[in-house]
Amino acid sequence: MRWRRTISPGRPLGDVRVLPAALPGAAGETSEAGERQREQAAFERGLAEGEKRLSQQLLRQRADMLALQNGVLASLRQAPAQVVRESESALIRLALEVARKLVSGLPISGEMVEAAIRTALAQVESNCELDVLLHADDLALLQECNSPVLLPGPGNEAMRFQASADIPRGGCVVHTRFGSIDATREKKLELIRQSLDA
Secondary structure, three states, rough: OOOOOOOOOOOOOOOOOOOOOOOOOHHHHHHHHHHHHHHHHHHHHHHHHHHHHHHHHHHHHHHHHHHHHHHHHHHHHHHHHHHHHHHHHHHHHHHHHHHHHHHOOOOOOHHHHHHHHHHHHHOOOOOOOOOEEEEEHHHHHHHHOOOOOOOOOOOHHHEEEEEEEOOOOEEEEEEEOOOEOOOOOOHHHHHHHHHOOO
C-alpha cells in the first residue's frame, strides 16, 4: 500500500521499526489453522465425553447383570428345599389316598367294628349315658355274631346302640352329654393328615 501524503510528525520519531509486509493469504492460513485446532479440541472433548458416558453405561449394565446373577443363584439355592417340601406334601397326599383306598376296600368284620367301638369308648368317662351310632349293616353284623360289646354288663349298662345312615361302615360315633367322639375311618384318616401337615 502506498501513501500519497507525506506524514510529518511534530517531533522526531524515536525507536521506529519497519514491519515486514504480510505475505498474501497468510491471514487466511492463520484462521484456518485456528479453526482446525478448535475442531480438534472439540473432537477430543466429544471423544472424552463419549468414553465417559460409555464407561458409566457399562458400569450400570455390569451392576444390573450382577444383580440378575445374584437373583438366579439365590433362586437356585432355594430350589432344592422347595422341591423337598413340595415332594413331601405330594407324598403325604399320595400315601393318604392309597390308605383311604386300601381301607375302603377292606371287608367289614365284627372284630373291626368292635375295635372301633372300643377305641371310642376308651375316650369316654365311665358311668355316663352313651349313644353309640353305627351303620345299620354294622349293627346287624354285631347282633349276628353276638358281640360281647352289645351285651349288658358292668360299665356298659347305660349304653344304647342305634343304627344311623349318616355313619359310614366300619366306624362309629359315640354321643355323651359332654360331646361326641367320632371313630369313623374318615375321621381317623383326617386326623392322620392333620398331624402330618403340622
